[in-house]
Amino acid sequence: MISIGIDMGSVAAKAIAYDGKNIISKVILPTGWSPKETGQKILEHFLQSGLMGKREEAVIVGTGYGRIALPFVDKKVTEITCHGKGAHYLNAGVRTVIDIGGQDSKVIKLDQKGSVVDFLMNDKCAAGTGRFLQVMSHALEIDVSELSQFGRGAVPRSINSMCTVFAESEVVSLMAEGASKESIAAGLLQSVVNKTYSLASKIGVEGKVFFSGGVSQNPLLVELLGQKLNTGIFFSELSQFNGAIGAAVIGYEALRNE
């Protein structure tokens, strides 16, 4: 028997299959307008993959904001719990998870088993989330994936406004004044690092730090955050699947306890 974790995010749906030891399959789809249809597609993907013959041959756990739209799952678990378990699976030494997605940012503290001890979440303000970087790279007329490349080695122009809307005008003014895209890109990454640092400081950063979510794919940002937190930061190319991995691990634990 296998366990499947589905993380129905606001932008992308991530799912993985787990055999109790290894991740044996993974899939990612845009969430689109209907999380329900996307969930159904994911289920069919696993049914056709040969990993399971019918629905009953897997335990399925849903997480993410769209988990309510998954009628076929055995269990629904909050994102916070799943992100904790996922990070613990990827690196058992992790005690702090910093997750910055497209729409929110969270800091989660874990015990040695990967259970959540405390957490703090911002989903009210776009500042310090992936959305901030998206809006700003649009203003800079570069792709969000180029921010690190532009920012590396540049002297950062500091961005005074924390607010995404006001910072956007600031970037436009800085460009009009002739500031280089490189220095602005470096300033923007520093701004997200500062915001993340202030969120993390409220809850306290302990032990090994795992950085997940789409924003963790910015290599320069990871470096700058490490410098600011004065610690090494662990991340994984699977970190986008972190929530789904946690869901699958929780599903497997439930199986084992049956």
Added chain:
Amino acid sequence: MISIGIDMGSVAAKAIAYDGKNIISKVILPTGWSPKETGQKILEHFLQSGLMGKREEAVIVGTGYGRIALPFVDKKVTEITCHGKGAHYLNAGVRTVIDIGGQDSKVIKLDQKGSVVDFLMNDKCAAGTGRFLQVMSHALEIDVSELSQFGRGAVPRSINSMCTVFAESEVVSLMAEGASKESIAAGLLQSVVNKTYSLASKIGVEGKVFFSGGVSQNPLLVELLGQKLNTGIFFSELSQFNGAIGAAVIGYEALRNE
């Protein structure tokens, strides 16, 4: 001798001339890239108007974020103080000033002489400011001046996100789902009213309320805010000049005390 008040705002520069009793002249210019040049233009405007023969024939007081760029003024006074004095000049019974401009919002409590007793200001977050309404009317593909017209009589669609950035996406989604521009416009005005109410509640609203700043030019918003605060709201077609009026009144008081 006359008194001139100049309010160098982030978007517009407002100035008025005051003879101790009446406003005898007013001028408004876009602030543009250089508040310094704009200030010089205003000075020349008054010199050429015949109201004063040379610079020494007037006392000049500067206020607003760009007041530091006015080397020729006799005195610089904070916006908060000037808005209080201006509101008191326009209506001596006013005890609470709610000012919502393009980039900030403030609530000021006054004593019976128009001096500031307490105030609260938001200039960090675009939500609840004119900027919010500007971004949203852009998303609705209408002009910001049409919001009241569209919203009047419509059943408001409530907007869940307080954040300007997230609310913008919400508006785009609502439109894609077929919600009417009328219902969304009504929902957006309600959202600004709620945000203003929560700012005002923190400091407490007492006595007669004066509503100033660009956002006070939305008639439906004024009505909705009055309903929410359960009080009549006083506003003036001169409210855009409120800060400049206060500066001129303060200048005149200084003259009288010399």
